[in-house]
Every structure is written in structure tokens, then in C-alpha cells.
Amino acid sequence: MIHTLGVARRVLTQLVHDRRLLALSVAAPLVIIYLLKLFLDTMPPGFDVARYAVPIAAFLVHFLAFLLCAIVLVQERTEGTLARMLINGYRRPEILGGYLLGYLGLATLQAIAALTEVLVLFKLSYSAGILIALFIVVWLLAIASVMLGIFISTFARNAAQVFPFIPLVILPSVFLSGLLVDVTRLPHWAQVLGHLLPLFYANQVIQVLIGPNGSLDARSGDVAVLVAYSLVLLLVASRTLAEAE
Amino acid sequence: MDAIMVEGLSKQYGKVVALRDLNLTVAEGVVFGLLGPNGAGKSTLIKALVGALTPSSGKARVLGLDPLRDQRDLRRRIGYMPQEPALYSDLSARENIAFFARAHDLPNLEGCVDDVLTLTDLGDRADDPVRTFSGGMQRRVSLACALAHRPRVLFLDEPTAAVDPVLRARFWRTFREMATTGVTLFISTHLMDEALLCDQVAVVRAGETVITGPPKEILDLGKTRLTFHRGAAVERQTIGGHPEDLAAALHARGLAAEVTAIEIERDTLEAVIFGLIAPQEQENHG
Numbered sequence: 001m002i003h004t005l006g007v008a009r010r011v012l013t014q015l016v017h018d019r020r021l022l023a024l025s026v027a028a029p030l031v032i033i034y035l036l037k038l039f040l041d042t043m044p045p046g047f048d049v050a051r052y053a054v055p056i057a058a059f060l061v062h063f064l065a066f067l068l069c070a071i072v073l074v075q076e077r078t079e080g081t082l083a084r085m086l087i088n089g090y091r092r093p094e095i096l097g098g099y100l101l102g103y104l105g106l107a108t109l110q111a112i113a114a115l116t117e118v119l120v121l122f123k124l125s126y127s128a129g130i131l132i133a134l135f136i137v138v139w140l141l142a143i144a145s146v147m148l149g150i151f152i153s154t155f156a157r158n159a160a161q162v163f164p165f166i167p168l169v170i171l172p173s174v175f176l177s178g179l180l181v182d183v184t185r186l187p188h189w190a191q192v193l194g195h196l197l198p199l200f201y202a203n204q205v206i207q208v209l210i211g212p213n214g215s216l217d218a219r220s221g222d223v224a225v226l227v228a229y230s231l232v233l234l235l236v237a238s239r240t241l242a243e244a245e
Numbered sequence: 246m247d248a249i250m251v252e253g254l255s256k257q258y259g260k261v262v263a264l265r266d267l268n269l270t271v272a273e274g275v276v277f278g279l280l281g282p283n284g285a286g287k288s289t290l291i292k293a294l295v296g297a298l299t300p301s302s303g304k305a306r307v308l309g310l311d312p313l314r315d316q317r318d319l320r321r322r323i324g325y326m327p328q329e330p331a332l333y334s335d336l337s338a339r340e341n342i343a344f345f346a347r348a349h350d351l352p353n354l355e356g357c358v359d360d361v362l363t364l365t366d367l368g369d370r371a372d373d374p375v376r377t378f379s380g381g382m383q384r385r386v387s388l389a390c391a392l393a394h395r396p397r398v399l400f401l402d403e404p405t406a407a408v409d410p411v412l413r414a415r416f417w418r419t420f421r422e423m424a425t426t427g428v429t430l431f432i433s434t435h436l437m438d439e440a441l442l443c444d445q446v447a448v449v450r451a452g453e454t455v456i457t458g459p460p461k462e463i464l465d466l467g468k469t470r471l472t473f474h475r476g477a478a479v480e481r482q483t484i485g486g487h488p489e490d491l492a493a494a495l496h497a498r499g500l501a502a503e504v505t506a507i508e509i510e511r512d513t514l515e516a517v518i519f520g521l522i523a524p525q526e527q528e529n530h531g
Binding site for chain 2: 002003006010013014017018079080081083084085086087088089090
């Protein structure tokens with residue numbers, strides 16, 4: 001556990017030292033949410049803005065956590081620090097755990113900033129219980145994103161090679177997770193593909209939470225899938241975090 | 246017990262053979278130089294010895310431990326300095342050293358970090374980000390990271406590559422000092438003149454050992470060219486590299502009064518090693 005905390009501390013220290021990255025990581029979702037507000041303001045009266053705004057805030061955290069983690073892990077591989085960590089005695093689960101804690105810290109900051117802006121800009125109000133549940137869903141999604149980033153980094157030999165994975169991994173999430181359209185209207189194969197994406201389950205839970213009489217219990221199955229998704233990716237990522245051969 | 250033992254070690258990446266049936270032993274407390282041109286398999290051998298890759302066949306032992314099976318025990322006893330700096334540029338020298346040292350659960354982490362900062366002469370810049378350091382200073386931080394936990398065997402992969410001559414001399418002074426305390430140093434280099442600073446060397450080429458032994462013995466395999474000046478006349482003779490060969494040549498000729506000067510030109514170690522490598526190189530390309 002000490003080693004895991006050591007890796008997390010190192011990740012957070014790096015983030016604190018790289019103030020530009022930290023500022024951009026928090027500012028980017030805020031700017032995008034403001035642009036979303038301008039876009040949704042053009043919709044006819046009665047349009048359900050919450051249905052899009054809240055899941056998009058979660059999506060932005062998901063996207064940035066995935067992207068940052070994938071790029072940083074590729075850098076760790078190419079610059080030899082990952083091999084050095086392993087040779088010095090850090091174990092794979094400790095490295096993964098450290099990354100998870102470190103980037104979860106950043107994801108928490110992003111989630112607080114993004115959800116607060118959504119609530120203020122779109123004049124939404126939820127009970128404390130619903131807000132906590134929303135944070136839990138965003139956190140779970142961020143865990144899956146960090147693991148997905150680590151997993152995807154295995155297939156890239158340099159940071160530039162991460163970018164083709166963005167449309168491959170992220171855009172299907174937008175189209176097939178129910179964020180934009182009802183998934184039941186999609187072809188069967190696309191529905192199946194959608195069910196393989198963590199954002200699908202996060203969106204399902206968020207839609208129930210922000211609806212009337214929302215509660216986490218109603219979609220406990222989806223929450224369980226999100227947890228399982230993270231655990232499976234954790235296992236896959238720990239296997240693919242190979243030593244430098 | 247030998248500090249390092251390698252027996253029939255091979256490593257293949259698809260069709261590319263990086264190590265081919267390699268054998269060598271390194272006694273404890275010696276400075277061992279692994280020499281060879283770029284791509285000879287030096288880094289691959291070091292990675293196999295530190296447990297960072299699985300050999301295709303053969304056996305390796307470091308301090309009697311299997312680098313893969315006894316990974317946890319071994320990693321406390323070895324230090325590794327890779328070819329690239331392998332540092333976090335946003336972190337300070339102190340933070341980098343402390344991070345890698347923390348993996349070894351040292352009882353006095355801060356003290357150990359301070360010690361290696363002093364040893365590598367980084368005390369003044371200890372808290373500056375590594376990105377502001379010159380290449381040579383980054384190499385010093387990298388060396389400090391490998392030393393903080395006081396390893397018994399130190400693997401250094403081209404530690405003096407792209408390092409200025411002053412720092413290079415300082416590095417070698419540190420290596421020699423460490424060897425006097427019983428630390429075994431396994432140093433790879435493509436700079437042939439560094440071989441003379443080692444107690445033992447192995448020359449590798451295309452994943453194979455060409456020769457092993459003390460550098461002096463390898464130097465003796467070279468040629469010596471003698472030029473005798475007898476007034477205006479000049480005579481040339483090529484003899485072996487052993488000191489006995491020189492004595493024999495001089496005895497044979499006698500030192501007549503008309504010999505006004507003798508020029509002696511010995512092969513450098515670099516020339517001897519190149520001579521050993523070149524025939525194999527021609528064979529591989531032939």
C-alpha cells in the first residue's frame with residue numbers, strides 16, 4: 001500500500017508541478033460546458049437540457065482521464081521510467097493503483113468543477129443524495145477511463161499513436177451510449193456494441209438520477225456493471241503493463 | 246561465489262537474434278566492462294540480468310539468484326542505470342531519487358537520498374526540476390537513482406555515452422571507489438578506451454562473446470611496430486604485443502652503436518578490439 005501511495009504521490013506531484021496541464025485539464029471541460037450552454041440555449045422552450053448537460057459533464061471527465069492516462073503511460077514506456085519502476089521493485093498492481101489514485105484525484109477536481117458549472121449555468125438543483133450519487137457514477141466512470149487509458153497505451157509506441165484511438169474509443173461512446181439518441185432505435189449490433197462501453201451504463205444511471213424520484217437503487221445493476229467493468233479493465237491493464245522487452 | 250554467472254544465454258526477437266549462447270562470469274567487487282558496437286546485444290544482456298526480459302534459453306544468476314524467479318530478492322540487491330535518463334523531468338533531482346528509492350523500503354530514506362546527492366555532487370541543484378539540467382547532470386541524477394539503496398551489484402548501461410570528458414573521468418573515479426567497497430559494477434560501453442579502466446572485460450559482437458579477460462591481456466594480443474633509425478637508413482619490423490616480444494626483437498638485433506633511434510608504436514586497445522571484431526563483421530556481411 002505504501003508503494004501504491006508513493007506512485008500516487010508522484011503522479012500528483014507531477015500534476016502540481018505542471019500547472020499548465022492542471023489548469024487546462026480543469027478549464028477545458030468548463031469552456032466546453034459553456035459552449036454547450038450556448039448551443040442548448042438555441043433549442044425550443046421545454047427542451048430537456050439536463051438530459052444532455054449532466055451526462056456530457058461526465059463524458060468530458062471520462063474523455064480527459066482516458067486521454068491523459070494513455071498519453072502519460074506511453075511516455076512512461078518510451079522514456080524508460082516504467083521499466084525503471086519495475087526493475088526498482090514497484091509491482092504492477094502498485095503502479096496501477098498509484099495511477100488510479102493519482103488520476104482519480106484529478107478526475108475528482110474535474111468532476112466537481114464540471115458538475116458545479118452545469119448546475120449553475122443550467123439552473124439545475126438536486127438533493128444532496130442525488131449529487132453524491134452523481135459523483136459516485138462519475139468516479140466509477142473515471143476509474144474505467146484510467147484503466148482503459150492504461151490498456152490502450154499498450155498498443156501505442158509513441159504519444160502520437162494514441163490519437164487514432166480517440167475516434168475509435170471515444171466517438172462510439174458518444175454515438176452508441178444513449179447520450180444523443182435512444183439506443184433502442186439503433187440496429188441490434190450497434191446496441192450490443194453500445195453495451196460494451198462504460199459510458200452506456202453511466203448514462204443509464206445518470207438519466208435515472210436526474211429524472212423524477214431519482215435514486216441509485218433503481219439502476220444498481222448498471223452501477224454493478226460499471227464496477228465490474230473497472231475490475232475487468234484493472235485485470236487486463238495489469239496483464240498488459242508488460243515490462244520493457 | 247561469482248557476482249554474475251551467464252551460461253548459454255540466448256534471446257531472440259522473431260528472426261532477430263539479440264543474444265547467442267552467451268557465457269561469462271563476473272567475480273564480486275570487480276569493475277566489469279561489457280564492450281561492443283551499438284546493437285551488439287549489451288542492453289539486452291543487462292535487461293536479462295536485471296529481470297526485465299525473459300531469455301529464450303540459457304541460465305543467468307546474479308548473486309546466486311535467478312533474475313526472474315527471485316525478482317523481489319534480487320531487486321533489493323541490484324542497482325540499474327538505463328541508457329536513457331529515465332527520469333521524471335517535472336520532478337526535482339531529490340524527488341526522482343526518493344521516488345525510485347521508496348520501492349526498496351529504506352529505513353532512512355531521506356538520509357540515503359542526501360548521501361547520493363552528495364556522492365554525485367548534486368547537492369546545490371537537488372530541488373530544481375530535472376528538465377532544467379544539462380544532459381550530464383541528468384546522467385548524474387540517473388546514477389544517483391541507481392545508488393540510493395546501496396546495491397551490491399550495479400548495472401550501468403552506457404553511463405558515459407554523450408558525457409563530456411571531465412564528467413566521464415569523474416564517473417570512472419566514482420566507479421573505482423565503489424569497487425573498493427566490494428560493489429560489483431557491470432558497465433556496458435561502446436567506447437573501447439574505457440576498457441582499460443575495468444578489471445575484466447568481455448567484447449561482444451552480434452550477441453556473441455568474442456573475447457573475455459583482463460584488458461591488459463587483450464592489449465597484449467595487438468601488434469607492436471618498431472622503426473630502427475641507423476643514420477639515414479630506416480628499418481621497420483612488426484612484432485607481437487607482449488613485452489617479451491619486444492625484448493626478443495631487441496636482443497635479436499642487438500643495440501649496435503649505429504642505431505640512433507628506435508620508435509615503438511603499440512596497437513591501442515581500441516585497435517586490438519576492432520581487429521577482433523572486424524573479421525566477424527566481415528563474416529556476417531560476407
